Amino acid sequence: MTDTAEANVRLGDPLNRIDAQAKVTGAARYGSDPDIARPVFAFLAVSSIARGHITRIDDRQARAVSGVLDILTHENMAAAIRPVKFISEGGYMGSSIMPLSSPRVFHAGQIVAVVLADSFEAAREGAHRLAISYADETPSAGFDSEGVEVVPGADASKEHQDPKIGDAEAAFAAAPVKVDAQYSTPTQHHNPLELFTTTCAWEADKLTLWESSQNVHAFKNGLAQQLGINPENVRVISPYIGGAFGSRGSLTQRTALIAVAAKRLGRPVKLVASRDQGFTIASYRAETRHHIRLGADKDGKLQSLTHEAFEVTSRPDPYMVSGTDASTRLYACPNVSSKVSIVHADRSTPGFMRAPPEVPYLFPLESAMDELAAALQMDPVELRRVNDTKTEPIKGLPYTSRSLMQCFDKGTKAFDWQRRDPRPGSMRDGDWLVGLGCASTMYPTQMGAATARVSLTLSGTAKVQTAAHDIGTGAYTVIAMTAAERLGLPIQKVTVELGDTELPPAPGAGGSNTTASVCNVVAKACEEIRAKVANAASSAEDSKLKGQDQKALRFSAGRLVGPDGAGEELETAMRRVTNGAIEIYAENTPHGVKPDAIEKLYQGAQTLAGGAKLQDRIQFAFGAEFVELRVHRITREIRCPRVLGVFAAGRIMNMKTATSQLMGGLIWGVSSALHEGTEMDRRYGRFYNTDLAEYLIPVNADIPAAEVILLPEEDHEINELGIKGIGELGNVGTNAAVANAVFHATGVRIRNLPIRLEQLLGTASI
Amino acid sequence: MRPFSYVRAEDAITASQSIGAGSAFLAGGTTLLDLMKLDVMRPETLVDINSLRGSAPAVALTQGGLRLSAFASMAETAADPNIEHDYPIIAQSLALAASPQLRNMATLGGNVLQRTRCNYFRNPSWRACNKREPGSGCAALDGVNRKHAVLGVSPHCIASYAGDFAQALIALDAAVETIGPAGPRVIKFEALHRTPGDTPQTETNLGQGELITAFIVPRAPWTRRSLYLKIRDRESYEFALASAAVALDIEGDAVKQARIALGGIATRPWRAHAAEQALAGKPLNEDIANHASQLALAHASARQGNAFKVELARRTLRRALLQAASMKV
Structure with a gap:
């Protein structure tokens, strides 16, 4: 067992989550x-039209419902909230569309x-009894709709660049082997198990917000700006988060x-939005189209790559x-x-x-690579090696x-890729057609400025405080492990406090940055304690x-020791510095992050750097994903008995926790x-399908x-710690690996996407 | 959800007499409570019939076959060893439906009466739904209709009947026992549901206050060689895109009699009589299975999103027939 009380924690140990018990016993408090x-x-109450304006709100029946206290509409709220900019334009909002600020419907x-x-x-019944009249206009729903506005990325954002090198047109024309294909990905919604909830309470001019957040x-x-109040009067509390996946990022x-x-009302107010409202009051993954x-x-060596893409957004x-x-x-x-x-x-x-970015953009690339391998009659793994x-x-x-090919080589063995007969439709198991597919996966390693406070007491307990977020990823646990390892304490002696704006700020949980950003600053704080x-x-x-x-001395198993392991009790060593506790506040500004990042961090601004955005290097994590697929020869339903990611x-x-998270990525x-x-x-x-009966996700039986x-x-x-992010690496390659396996089957x-049986009914049953 | 009054019925007769206009029976509540929360169904009174759950054995073997209590849960009926062995079509249609939690709550009577999953019906903010608001139109005709019906449709409604168990009952020539204000009666299961026609809001031929108490399933030579095949996007906990309930009496190489119903593709439980007749007296092979499934869908009428279901239903039936023929009984 690795969870013994006395063992020194080593980074990498497969420890249970320190918050697991609180979560499964209901002790953990969510938004x-x-x-x-x-x-x-x-x-x-939400709009049933997509474009137009409200002409009348008849709230008489709603107000007559026993228990209804107040109804907010644009008629009584128009100027109550100040406009704050959209995230990519220097603001805080996930959408600049301000409900109740006017009769307009976007x-x-x-x-x-x-x-x-x-x-x-009573609130729900009241909402059902509101009679809202609209003057509706024909909406432009998305791609191909009349009235949409197409804007090149470079015009939409100053930071946008379209990567380009050489002469792709000429090289494509001259290439002996070509793939030229169009792909698309659908709208998807996060549907975290925890619904979108908000609870607010005022005490005089101080506001407390309880809301699951990836960026407290x-x-x-942002909320202070919207309300026109001092940010110091706003506290956001979000210690536990019932799934986020980006939907609680802004x-x-x-x-x-x-x-x-x-x-x-002069009273605390609690909102728990319904599942179907979650499809439109928060964000979603927009549909995309690609031409590759x-x-x-x-020999399979790429001479030319062209990737043109379109993404849907709001007005x-x-x-x-x-x-x-x-x-x-x-x-x-x-x-x-x-x-x-963008459209x-x-x-x-x-x-x-x-x-x-990577999920919708690597699906077409990695599908096209598979098409290229088929055109070359080359093994898809070998094409990637070339x-x-x-x-x-x-x-x-x-x-x-970059260990891409090491991942493929490990995976081909573990998956027994050799059994794959390259001819499509050639592998069978009874009435089931069998397909094997693979794809590369990649995700940028990004870090942001971060701060943390670590305290160590004479009795050998430590506390880590940082306003980072555990969105189910295991952040509590790896942060505790970092402190435990650096301070030579058992994991049980470390407490971690996250998700509260009273704590020193950390980056939002996005871009798979938390482990790298936060563990490094926690390690830095621990190092200052050690040095003292x-x-x-x-x-x-x-x-x-x-x-x-002094540099050779370290904490180990409740002692301060030298290289030979000899030393003294932690308490003895600490008493030379304090008779209470040592508390260190540390800041870290990682490589490539702008010098003013700490100040920005305190303002709740995004400071991430990394991936392909650095001047001097490029940093990504890689992987290889393999999928075994079955398609019934008659009815064509598609089942996925096995998925492997290296x-x-x-x-x-x-x-x-890393294995769990990557497994979750593969399943997603x-x-x-x-x-x-x-x-x-x-x-x-x-x-249309705004519920979990019709918006399908796999059940256990789908993922053997x-x-x-x-x-x-x-x-x-x-x-310093050598950490890359893993939160988003798992689900990047899977779309293509599945589609490639469907082709092989x-x-x-x-x-x-998504691949549905009707797309395979066109041909007679095999 | 709107306020309602609540009455608990102690027996079936009182229950049927407690029902007035604007009342509804409450059994497992797995459809009704959802639709009340969604403001689709707005009963003024709920008559709770859960006290009837123990009033009869879930499964009674009779001389003629089976009597299934309408008040039993889907789970307990599916787990009955006689059902599993002698009527696999029934056990499978129940076990492949919904989730364990729902099967534990839902009763057989409520299950056959479950409302459609058409989201234009289930969400009142869509203006057009003739089933919910007679005369308002049908948003599904030219809307999102991948899961909608291709058989029994009308210009007023294409909502599919979502249930599984009903397909087994209709295939096996089951009957329905009811009790109403006018007393008990027995009707053929096939006569229970209606096609939408121009009154999609009226889904069954039950009278006001009429309560289903049991299903009578006759024993027949085909009940053992029977199965329910359900095709869907995921492996469990989803309504059928297409399903086939098939029961065969095979003597020697030839089909003596066949019983076939199709689910997921029709506006009501759907018996495929023409396909049954095409099989009678014939050896069951891919060709004849194919022929029968062509006949079963001969009158299909599809819209844009569900056009594939005509071919899918044919293939589902073909596969079910071949699978049933190869069963060891």
């Missing part, structure tokens, strides 16, 4: 759980009223509405993921061209969803580390460690390929085997 006496309950499902009542049931300091500052407009409601052209020589907000940053850098290629455009439609604003590189092709920058105690010991007359180089992502802080990847897709009734610009192999990878350049190339 809508705070104990508040007599809260008012809010229920939202998208279906927009909040049009908030009913406030003494009970949830951003919420604090402040939504609902939060300020609830804050204002609480002010108006690959040109290769007869006012230029949300754009621009995954060409990754797709143009995965393989060696002398001639690359890319272009991203403004009558939609809610999309937002971050687990690997926002095009492997240690420098990215656009600027020629070196990867800090070690300094004192090395110069103390009464110490066995006197005269030793990943190399620098130092793994906790083998157990299968889900994305075969199940998830938000359907829209394009006549009305409205999402999901396996993760983690390859050791040391990267001393990337950051059936000979049918599906380029539009």
Whole structure:
């Protein structure tokens, strides 16, 4: 067992989550759980039209419902909340569309009223009894709709660049082997188990917000701006988060509405939005379209890569993921061209969803690579080997580390890839056609400025405080492990406090940065503690460690020891410095992060750097994913009996939580390929399948085997602890691996996700 | 959800007499409570019939076959060893439905009466739904209709009947025992549901206050060689895209009699009589299975999103027939 009380913690140990017991026993308090006496309950009414304006709100019946206290509409709220900018334009908002600020409707499902009542049931009934009249206009639902506005990425954002090198057109024309294909990915919604909830309470001019958040300091500052109050008067509390996946990364407009409601009524207000409202009051992954052209020589070496893409966004907000940053850098290629455009439609604003750029942009690339392998009659793994590189092709920058082919080599053995007969439709198991597919996966390693406070007491307990976020990833545990390892304490002696703006700020939980950003700053704080105690010991007359180089002294198993293991009790060593506790506040500004980043961090601004955005190097984690697929020869339903991912992502802080997270990524990847897709009734610009009965995710029976192999990878350049992010690496390659396996099973190339059986019914049963 | 009054019935007769206009029976509540929360169903009174759950054995073997209590849960009926062995079609149709939690709550009577999953019906903010709001139109006709029906449809409604168990009952010539204000009666299961026609809001031929008490399933030579095949996007906890309930009496090489029902593709439980007749007297091979499934879908009428279901249903039936023929009984 690794969880014994006395064992020294080693980074990488497969420890159980330190918050597991609280979570499974119900002790963990989530956003809508705070104990508040007599809260008012809010229920939202949302728009049934996608474009137009409200002409009349008849609230007489709603107000007549027993228990209804107040109803917020644009008629009484118009100027209550100040506009705050969209995230990519220097603001805090996940959408700049402000409900209740005017009668205008920008998208279906927009909040049009908030009913406030003494009970949830009364608020809901009141909302059902609101009669709202609209003057509706024909919406532009998305791609191909009349009235959409197409804007090149470079015009939509100053920071946007379309990676380009050489002459892709000419090289494509000259290439002896070509792939030229169009792909698409659908709208998807995060659907975290925990619904979108907000609870607000005022005490005089101080506001407390309980809301599951991936970025508490951003919420604090953004909400203060919206309300026109001092950020120091806003506290955001979010210790536990019931799933996020990006959906809680930016402040939504609902939060300020609830804050204002609480002010108006002079009572705390609690909102628990319904599942279907979650499809439009928060963000989502927008549908994308891609045109990929690959040109290769007869040995499979890429000569030309062109990636043109379109993404849907809302009318006012230029949300754009621009995954060409990754797709143009995965393989060696002398001639690359890319272009991203956004399409403004009558939609809610999309937002971050687990690997926002890489999931939609690597699906087409990795599908096209499989098509190229088929055209070359080459093994898809070998095609990737031929095009492997240690420098990215656009600027020629070196990867800090890249173990892509090691992952493939490990995976081909573990998956028994050799059994694969390359001919499509050639493998059978009874009435089932069998397909094996693979794809590369990659995710940028990003870090942000971070701060943390670590205290160590004489009795050998430590506390780590940082406003980082554990969105189910295991952040509590790896942060505790970092302190335990550096301070030589058992994991049980370390407590970790996260998710509260009273704590020193840390980056938002996005871009898979938390482990790298936060563990490094915690290690830094621990090092300062160690240095204080070690300094004192090395110069103390009464110490066995006197005269030793303080740098060589370390904490281990409750002692301060030298290289030979001899030393003294922690308490003895610490008493030279304090008779209470040593408390260190540390800041860390990682490589490539701007010098003013700490100040920005305190303002809740994003400070991440890394991936392909650095001047001097490129840093990504890689992996290889393998999928076994079955398609019934008659009815064509698709089942995925096995998925395997091999990943190399620098130092793994906790083998157990890392494996779980990557496994979750693989499962979500299968889900994305075969199940998830938000359907829209394009006549009305409205999402249709807005519940978990019709928005499909896999059930246990759909995932018989999901396996993760983690390859050791040391990267001393990337950051002190050598950590790359793993949160989003798992689900990047899976879409393509599944589609490639479908092709191998059936000979049918599906380029539009999700892959459904009707796409395979066109041919007679085999 | 709107306020309602609540009455607990102690027996079936009182229950049926307690029902007035605007009342509804409450059994497992797995559909009704959802639709009340969604503001789709707005009963003024709920008559709780859960006290009837123990009033009869879940499964009674009779001389003629089976009597299934309408008040038994799906789970307990599916787990009955006689059902599993002698009527696999029934056990499978129940076990492949919903989730364990729902099967534990839902009763057989409530299950056959479950409402459609059409989201235009289930969400009142869609203006057009003739089933919910007679005369308002049908948003599904030209909307999102991948899961909608291709058989029994009308210009007023294409909502599919979502249930599984009903397909087994209709295939096996089951009957329904009811009790109503006018007393008990027995009707053929096939006569229980209606096609939408121009009154999609009226889904069954039950009178006001009429309560289903049991299902009578006749024993027949085909009940053992029977199965329920359900095709869906995921392996469990999803309604059928297409399903086939098949029961065969095979003597020697030839089919003596066949019983076939199709699910997921029709507006009501759907018996495929023409396909049954095409099989009678024939050896069951891919060709004849194919022929029968063509006949079963001969009158299909599809919209844009569900056009594939015509072919999928054919293949589902073909596969079910071949699978049933190869069963060891």
